Amino acid sequence: MAIEARIPTILRTYTAGEKAVEGNGLTLAEFFVDLDSRHAGLRDRLVGEDGSLNRFVNVYLNDEDVRFLGGPETPLSDGDVVTILPAVAGG
Amino acid sequence: MLRISQQLYDEIVAHARRDHPDEACGVLAGPAGSDRPARFVPMLNAERSPTFYRFDSMEQFQVWKEMDARDEEPIVIYHSHTATEARPSRTDVSLASEPGAHYVLVSTREPDETEFRSFRILAGEVTEEPVEIIE
Numbered sequence: 001m002a003i004e005a006r007i008p009t010i011l012r013t014y015t016a017g018e019k020a021v022e023g024n025g026l027t028l029a030e031f032f033v034d035l036d037s038r039h040a041g042l043r044d045r046l047v048g049e050d051g052s053l054n055r056f057v058n059v060y061l062n063d064e065d066v067r068f069l070g071g072p073e074t075p076l077s078d079g080d081v082v083t084i085l086p087a088v089a090g091g
Numbered sequence: 092m093l094r095i096s097q098q099l100y101d102e103i104v105a106h107a108r109r110d111h112p113d114e115a116c117g118v119l120a121g122p123a124g125s126d127r128p129a130r131f132v133p134m135l136n137a138e139r140s141p142t143f144y145r146f147d148s149m150e151q152f153q154v155w156k157e158m159d160a161r162d163e164e165p166i167v168i169y170h171s172h173t174a175t176e177a178r179p180s181r182t183d184v185s186l187a188s189e190p191g192a193h194y195v196l197v198s199t200r201e202p203d204e205t206e207f208r209s210f211r212i213l214a215g216e217v218t219e220e221p222v223e224i225i226e
Binding site: 008009010056058060063065067083085086087088089090091 | 114116118134138142143144145146148149151152155168170179180182183186187188189190191
């Protein structure tokens with residue numbers, strides 16, 4: 001199974017500059033663990049200690065925000081594209 | 092230095108005034124690597140707040156996808172402060188996520204005058220830069 005992760009500029013320090021990397025996982029949570037095994041530190045930017053998604057990072061499965069799917073438990077399939085975009089926010 | 096056309100400058104200011112007292116926010120897209128803002132992309136402030144802003148996640152997804160398809164990047168990320176000065180707040184600095192962008196702050200705290208300033212925010216460090224109006 002191959003799932004593509006599209007990596008935003010600010011997180012490419014974890015992927016040696018690559019803007020897309022591949023991984024595996026039945027759920028988003030598993031996918032992030034798998035990515036982290038090859039790109040150490042990436043997972044900590046995406047999820048908190050309790051496994052919930054970082055509030056200020058948007059994650060999309062194909063064309064949908066995973067907050068409206070299953071969050072970290074969102075099931076993944078072969079060929080899916082997971083896009084990561086840090087939120088643009090401030091005060 | 093931020094080089095920006097009078098038209099794009101005016102569009103940002105008008106947007107900030109229109110949304111006052113809520114914070115306004117948006118992007119100036121431009122050709123990747125050019126450092127030249129070319130396209131005005133006002134964004135919805137999903138927080139609709141006088142003290143906080145956040146791009147709507149699906150709108151951001153569409154805009155970022157479109158920029159990618161057009162070989163553009165966000166040259167400027169702008170937002171307004173409605174009661175404080177045109178300077179990045181601690182929150183602005185901690186959440187800045189586009190290292191290559193110019194961060195434009197506009198203040199609408201005074202009714203007759205709009206402050207417009209530009210900054211680079213890199214790894215938690217803020218540096219103000221001059222703004223040059225070009226044509």
